[in-house]
Amino acid sequence: MVEINSEALQAFGFWSSILVIKVLAMAPLTGRQRFRKNVFVTEEDVKALGTGKEPKYNDPDVERVRRAHRNDLENVLPWFIITYLWLSTGPSLWLAKMLIRTFVLARIAHTISYVIIPQQPTRAIVFFVGFIITGYQALSTLLYYS
Template sequence: MSLNVNPEIVSIFSLWGGVLALKILAMSLLTARQRFRKQVFANPEDTSLASKKSKVVFDDPDVERVRRAHLNDLENVVPWFIVTSLWIGTDPSTWLASLLIRTFVITRIIHTIVYAIVPFPQPARGLSFGVGFLTTGYMAVSTILHYSS
């Protein structure tokens, strides 16, 4: 079996993968922003970075919301990177690869917005999660089928 990887698809994956990596890095900054805004930190030594009113708190709802969104990213984006890296070796059409890669990244951005930045009522978060999940699932099944034949 030979591996045929379309350079145009690799370029698309690299571009959108880079966007997604920056988005995940931004989640750390979003968490820090919430901690400073609320003056709540996870470690006593961190309170010295802010005002005298700052304190150690492990259950602030706003900070925890951002942390859960970040964790959700890690739970979904890491498998997507792995699956997509394998899937592009199955020689998908450039149109389909571009559509699925962009769809996943955009749904993860939407998920962050409606979960951590401007909490929006369901089903916004569920839909953005589901579309991304199904995208990764499709690529995983396609990859398994391709390499099992």
């Protein structure tokens, strides 16, 4: 195992922090949609908030934000783990910084193209950019440690 380059770790820490803030922002964004549309999924929320409606589980605007949040959780967590392990293989500093930055910017673009300005093929392209980066790092780490 190679010692992780401190500058690469600093870049990982900075960009990962931005990504965590973005993922955390998805929960209030979901709540905002629920309040805006007056859509709640539990009877106690419906009663407490005085909507007078039945719980609703399938509002398209709320579900769009929830799906974007779930997509983040499905993609960001594996990236955090594999990127840290990949950094221990001693990649070039330039490549490490470039892939870390690109992944985070791709995830931000994915959220924008999913929730704020829904559009294809932008959403698919930025999804696959992040997916390919994670896959490359996983394969590279696997080969290094095999």
